[in-house]
Amino acid sequence: MIKKFLKYISFLLLIVVLGILYSFSSARNSKKKVKDIVVEFEAGENHFLTHAMVNKLLIQNDSTVKNQAKSVINLYSLEKMVSKNPYVAHAAVFLTIGGTLKTIIKQRAPVxxxxxxxxxxxxxxxxxxxxxxxxxxxxxxxxxxxxxxxxxxxxxxxxxxxxxxxxxxxxxxxxxxxxxxxxxxxxxxxxxxxxxxxxxxxxxxxxxxxxxxxxxxxxxxxxxxxxxxxxxxxxxxxxx
Structure with missing residues (x-):
């Protein structure tokens, strides 16, 4: 009984420690700033949009997202903004652990x-x-x-x-x-x-x-x- 009780207590302590570490890591990570902006185009003919044109779409609060804290970046809003461009068929915007804002775009193909x-x-x-x-x-x-x-x-x-x-x-x-x-x-x-x-x-x-x-x-x-x-x-x- 005592061994089972100790195992149970140890398990609870492990969960608490992991929770504290995760909270600390998340808080620390959210304070990090966006270091870089990377735009990638999916394979295919990508002629209408340029990297500079997409960068201009990645605007939040009337300023570029670079050097803004990761916690204040609204990924959904940025993705929606890029997707509104008539040359974009699909867009995915996300943050990497290293602090890079990455945008992957598939352009529309005219027929x-x-x-x-x-x-x-x-x-x-x-x-x-x-x-x-x-x-x-x-x-x-x-x-x-x-x-x-x-x-x-x-x-x-x-x-x-x-x-x-x-x-x-x-x-x-x-x-x-x-x-x-x-x-x-x-x-x-x-x-x-x-x-x-x-x-x-x-x-x-x-x-x-x-x-x-x-x-x-x-x-x-x-x-x-x-x-x-x-x-x-x-x-x-x-x-x-």
């Missing part, structure tokens, strides 16, 4: 540039709007004929289809939407246009296009055409 009469901007694969940047001009699909932002979601499946096909990704450079919801493609290999029609049976239409290309490039007649029409069932109709 197309929407061009209207009054505006021009990028979109990512979810259709999220990304403003143009003075730092970088992305080489992406040019999309015209969009009159309302809600129309973008109609075009996303076509953009996705093109980008998932290695040949189409290199060949198609532009998409134009017409008022009757027909679509026309601009291509890299010539001045001719491809009439795609409605966004239906895209896999069938592009298979027809590839089959036509194989023949037209082989006999060198492709540049004789002004339009290649894929709208009709089981045939490709060309106009000179």
């Amino acid at each position: 197309a540039r929407i061009m209207t009469k009054s505006d021009s901007y990028y979109i990512d694969k979810q259709g999220v709007k990304i403003p143009l940047s003075a730092n970088y001009s992305a080489r992406v699909l040019l999309v015209s004929g969009v009159k309302k932002e809600e129309e973008i979601k109609w075009i996303l499946p076509l953009i996705s289809f093109i980008l998932q096909d290695s040949f189409l990704q290199k060949e198609v450079v532009g998409i134009e939407k017409f008022d009757d919801d027909d679509y026309q493609l601009a291509v890299r290999s010539g001045d001719y246009k491809i009439d795609l029609g409605k966004l239906t049976e895209m896999d069938v239409k592009f298979k027809k296009l590839k089959a036509f290309y194989n023949k037209a490039f082989k006999d060198k007649t492709i540049q004789n055409y002004k339009t290649i029409n894929l709208k009709y069932h089981n045939q490709v109709v060309c106009a000179k």
Whole structure:
């Protein structure tokens, strides 16, 4: 009984000591100041934001967080501030034991540039709007004929289809939407246009296009055409 009692007392004392050490360590750690600010970008194309631009977002109480006590740093607020930037897809802000404020950022990747009469901007694969940047001009699909932002979601499946096909990704450079919801493609290999029609049976239409290309490039007649029409069932109709 005495041995059990002593073990119990020893265990309680150990917990108390550990609690005191933890409290002391936490108090001491909270008084430490932020020594450095480190910004890292996740793997991928990171052209829109620079380290200096992110540092400017890491502001608390109208001043930089560097040399501020760790205890007063509002990580949630800083993370929220960085995440609000239109070029940021995801951000994580945290403090290291050594006193470094670290920010890891994943930038948005543009897949197309929407061009209207009054505006021009990028979109990512979810259709999220990304403003143009003075730092970088992305080489992406040019999309015209969009009159309302809600129309973008109609075009996303076509953009996705093109980008998932290695040949189409290199060949198609532009998409134009017409008022009757027909679509026309601009291509890299010539001045001719491809009439795609409605966004239906895209896999069938592009298979027809590839089959036509194989023949037209082989006999060198492709540049004789002004339009290649894929709208009709089981045939490709060309106009000179």
